[in-house]
Amino acid sequence: MTKRRRVRAYLAIALVLVASFALAGPAGAQGSGPPDYRQYGELDSRIVIWVVSQLHLLFAAFVLGVPIFALITEYVGYRTQREQYDKLAHDFTKLLGAAFSTTAALGGLLALSLFALYPTFMSHMTDVFGDTYLWYGLLFFVEAFAMYFYLYSWKRLVGDKKKWHLLAGVLLNVSGVAVMLIANSWVTFMMSPPLAEVEAETGRVLTSGIVPLTAEWTGTVWEAINNPLWTPLNIHRFIGNITFGGFIVAGYAAVRFLNTKHEGLRSYYDWMGYIGSFIGVAAMIPMPFAGYFMGREIYSYSPVMGNNMMGGTFSWTFIIQAMLVGALFIGANFYLWSGMSRIPGAQRYSKYIKWLDVILIVCFAVWLTPHNLPLSPSEQAIIGGQFHPTLKFLGLMAAKNAVINFIIIATFGSFLIYRRANKGERLPVSQQGTGSKVIVGVGFGIAALALGWYAAVLFGLEPGDLDLSPDKGVFFTLPAYLLVGQILAGLVAVVLTFRDRGVQGQVLYLGAVVVNSVLILGPYGFVVMTQANPFLRNIAVAQWLITMSALVFVTAIDIVLLRGASEIGSIKWGKMTGRSQYALLLLLVGAVMLMSLMGYIRSGLREDWHIFGVLRDVSEGAFTPTMAEMSRVVASIVVVFMLLIAFVFWLAGLAESEGEEQVPSLTAVRPEPSIQPEPRAASGQD
Amino acid sequence: MRRVLNHKLGQFVILLLLAFLLFQFGIPWLSSAITGTAAPIPAHLLWTIYMPLVVLALLLFISANEQWWSEFKQPLLNLIVEQTPSGLVRLRRVLLVAVPLIAGGVAYLLIRPDISAPPELRSIHPAPPSSVSVGAETIDLRTAVNPYRGADGAPETGALAEGRAVYGQNCVICHGDSLEGDGLFATSFRPRPADFTDFGTIAQLQESYLFWRIATGGPGLPADGKGWNSAMPVWDETLSADEIWKVILYLYDATDQLPRAVGE
Structure with missing residues (x-):
């Protein structure tokens, strides 16, 4: 038995013992009949479940996010034949073993604790979801076997057999996502159970669902799974896992970078940090929209829950959320700007950084401004109330939608200048093959189809569809025409690109995005809010589509523009400031904080209901905690998780130190080597 | 003056000052123009959100470039740790006394008993019952x-x-x-x-x-x-x-x- 496996075995035994001990307490405390609630000794059951479930979720995000990251990078390595991508994917798959055991142990502890501490509630859940427990277990087996096969067959399935290895990676990801989908159905059912219609006079159940007064479930398992919040949460968590996987990699790389003086390893970890942050940020960009979709569906299911979320107690937690989201975007931009210092020729683009900085910070300030201000009585007296007469507008959804789109466009701008930082003379598009024209055409086609489809939806939308009077239809036309205008701007950009003026094409399209999505639809949102309120959601979708279309289409132009361009010099991997690595750590810690906070909000929105509106929580812990208590618990979870992750990385490091660590060449395929890896340093500080 | 304007630390201080003036006078002016009420920015908002954001923006911009960052830091390092002319050493000594005194004074002002009510976290649209x-x-x-x-x-x-x-x-x-x-x-x-x-x-x-x-x-x-x-x-x-x-x-x-x- 290797040292690493011994440690893992001890860890598993310790966790099982903790779980057994935890179960022994409540078992002895049982009275004659089955109680509704139990406790582990003096521990608050709500906090036990809160901490264990959040830690389980964070680890689950790790073991779902990292395989997605590994599969993407392995595929890139396979397609480009660059060895470093394959090594990066393999390195992170190795981390999965220990993380997988921890996730399973925490999941076991959570399940046992739920049955031990909340037996009546879990009895209800089992009545509804009993069948899914079997599927969950079986899929978990598939995931576990796929994970170990994926890990241990890495060195065997090479060459022509590589595609089979990639297939194993796909199986791992599909089974992992399927496990997540089942677990998501349980928690979303608790928030948005499909209600049965009951005849008031006779009490006869008319439609399938959960009966409000008795909590009896009369529907099928599928109806319970496919509850209103299931799809939004699935999308949100799936994208979130990719982001988290990327940031875990980036954070790991940053720690290793800061701890080594070996030039070859610094180059490798610098590159690793870049890849991790790139995948993380790319997945983070659609996250605000996934969140908006989720929030909208919460409002749709229950206006009461929606009001609690955005107008009530939980609105303060969204101020913290806004700060964390802003910090992630700022951290990502700062990392890209810092990275330009290691790219020869980047100084040509430095002048744009200050404008991107100004846009980001101004938008961030708007993003953070609450509608309802925390004021002292004297401040209230000065401004005449709890709302500032001017700044109050910045606190409303229309302003938030506008600035988040601008933040995303600015981040995309940072990425564009980073990409071209070391490019010299470009190969004119007219001299490139038809492949380039196809790339631009496909990019435009995707953008135009999405925008055109939604323009058609808006042109065909009847006011009655949104419960609006017929005269309100006049508000639908402006966004529809703006979508059409955006398509026309794209068409002009295509023509410009084909005439070797692609940069002007990019500027034109991005400029149109800012004008349409931010400067016009932003203020227009305020008008719609008061005049045709239900239409505001359509405005948000139009803004999102316009922004997303830029990401697809402008990237397509960029690929073609920089194709075959000469390089002023190669990227000097490893020549990065320490500050930039702390930005990567900020991304990781910020993501963990954000996930822990949002986990609390999502669950806390049910307030004193186990199953919202149906099964009331009458335990001692049914109250909504104060902001201070919430902050303490969430912060503790973040600290414990970071310590556990550090422990997992340390375990993985033990295995590394048993053999010689290979320093991968970052230049296996590239013609101009930037940094030649050197033999491992004798001091072995890494 | 030109030397100060061209130096990153000088630019940092001037921009900070300009931002403060903009918030302090620009927002009430804007407020007056839009709504007819010249409401100032509440101190909480100014000192906990807007000014820290301006500081953050300036530091991000300067520190993204190693050369600018060195230029920005150097006068501060000269003042605090480096071997410097006697004038600066005297200033250093003054600061060594003044900074703890100011910090202590601010801490005292923040924690001393106060009869005014604290800022309210009042929910304007709190959760309704079922x-x-x-x-x-x-x-x-x-x-x-x-x-x-x-x-x-x-x-x-x-x-x-x-x-x-x-x-x-x-x-x-x-x-x-x-x-x-x-x-x-x-x-x-x-x-x-x-x-x-x-x-x-x-x-x-x-x-x-x-x-x-x-x-x-x-x-x-x-x-x-x-x-x-x-x-x-x-x-x-x-x-x-x-x-x-x-x-x-x-x-x-x-x-x-x-x-x-x-x-x-």
Whole structure:
């Protein structure tokens, strides 16, 4: 038995013992009949479940996010034949073993604790979801076997057999996502159970669902799974896992970078940090929209829950959320700007950084401004109330939608200048093959189809569809025409690109995005809010589509523009400031904080209901905690998780130190080597 | 002066100062131009959000470039740790005494007992209950819709006129003729009565929410709504459920706003 496996075995035994001990307490405390609630000794059951479930979720995000990251990078390595991508994917798959055991142990502890501490509630859940427990277990087996096969067959399935290895990676990801989908159905059912219609006079159940007064479930398992919040949460968590996987990699790389003086390893970890942050940020960009979709569906299911979320107690937690989201975007931009210092020729683009900085910070300030201000009585007296007469507008959804789109466009701008930082003379598009024209055409086609489809939806939308009077239809036309205008701007950009003026094409399209999505639809949102309120959601979708279309289409132009361009010099991997690595750590810690906070909000929105509106929580812990208590618990979870992750990385490091660590060449395929890896340093500080 | 303007630390300080002046005087001016009220930025907002963001923006910009960062740091390092001319050493000594004194003074001012009330985290739209009772009638707030609205959302004309009368008899004294929260009694209350023309009030809410707020008033607010700090009376003993629905109809119609749809 290797040292690493011994440690893992001890860890598993310790966790099982903790779980057994935890179960022994409540078992002895049982009275004659089955109680509704139990406790582990003096521990608050709500906090036990809160901490264990959040830690389980964070680890689950790790073991779902990292395989997605590994599969993407392995595929890139396979397609480009660059060895470093394959090594990066393999390195992170190795981390999965220990993380997988921890996730399973925490999941076991959570399940046992739920049955031990909340037996009546879990009895209800089992009545509804009993069948899914079997599927969950079986899929978990598939995931576990796929994970170990994926890990241990890495060195065997090479060459022509590589595609089979990639297939194993796909199986791992599909089974992992399927496990997540089942677990998501349980928690979303608790928030948005499909209600049965009951005849008031006779009490006869008319439609399938959960009966409000008795909590009896009369529907099928599928109806319970496919509850209103299931799809939004699935999308949100799936994208979130990719982001988290990327940031875990980036954070790991940053720690290793800061701890080594070996030039070859610094180059490798610098590159690793870049890849991790790139995948993380790319997945983070659609996250605000996934969140908006989720929030909208919460409002749709229950206006009461929606009001609690955005107008009530939980609105303060969204101020913290806004700060964390802003910090992630700022951290990502700062990392890209810092990275330009290691790219020869980047100084040509430095002048744009200050404008991107100004846009980001101004938008961030708007993003953070609450509608309802925390004021002292004297401040209230000065401004005449709890709302500032001017700044109050910045606190409303229309302003938030506008600035988040601008933040995303600015981040995309940072990425564009980073990409071209070391490019010299470009190969004119007219001299490139038809492949380039196809790339631009496909990019435009995707953008135009999405925008055109939604323009058609808006042109065909009847006011009655949104419960609006017929005269309100006049508000639908402006966004529809703006979508059409955006398509026309794209068409002009295509023509410009084909005439070797692609940069002007990019500027034109991005400029149109800012004008349409931010400067016009932003203020227009305020008008719609008061005049045709239900239409505001359509405005948000139009803004999102316009922004997303830029990401697809402008990237397509960029690929073609920089194709075959000469390089002023190669990227000097490893020549990065320490500050930039702390930005990567900020991304990781910020993501963990954000996930822990949002986990609390999502669950806390049910307030004193186990199953919202149906099964009331009458335990001692049914109250909504104060902001201070919430902050303490969430912060503790973040600290414990970071310590556990550090422990997992340390375990993985033990295995590394048993053999010689290979320093991968970052230049296996590239013609101009930037940094030649050197033999491992004798001091072995890494 | 030119040397200061060209130096990164000098630019940092000047931009910080300019930003402060912009917030301090620019926002009230803007506020005055837009709304007619020259309201300054509340100190909490200025010192906990806006100014830290400006500092962050400047530091991000400077530190993204190693050369600028070195230039920015150097005068500070000279002052604090480097071997420097005697003038700077004297300044260093003064700072060594002054900075702890200032920090101590600020700490004292922050923690000393104060008779003024602390800033409030008051929820403007706190969580409503599932249902509310008016007379013998129990209204389910999660599903209730205004019975005096047609299928297309248009208000019934007669009900609207009655709602207007209810408003005139009961609400106008505080919420005002124009519904801007500026009735005769308005200045006597803090917080002032709600301004229904504000985008952030009734346009954000379903009609069932307004029903609850009118029916149970300030005393019906949950803890985070700080019911003790609201002068809104309880109306369910004075008005019938029908009258409440009608006055809600009038509030939206008179302000040319629409209630938030249930499915939104």
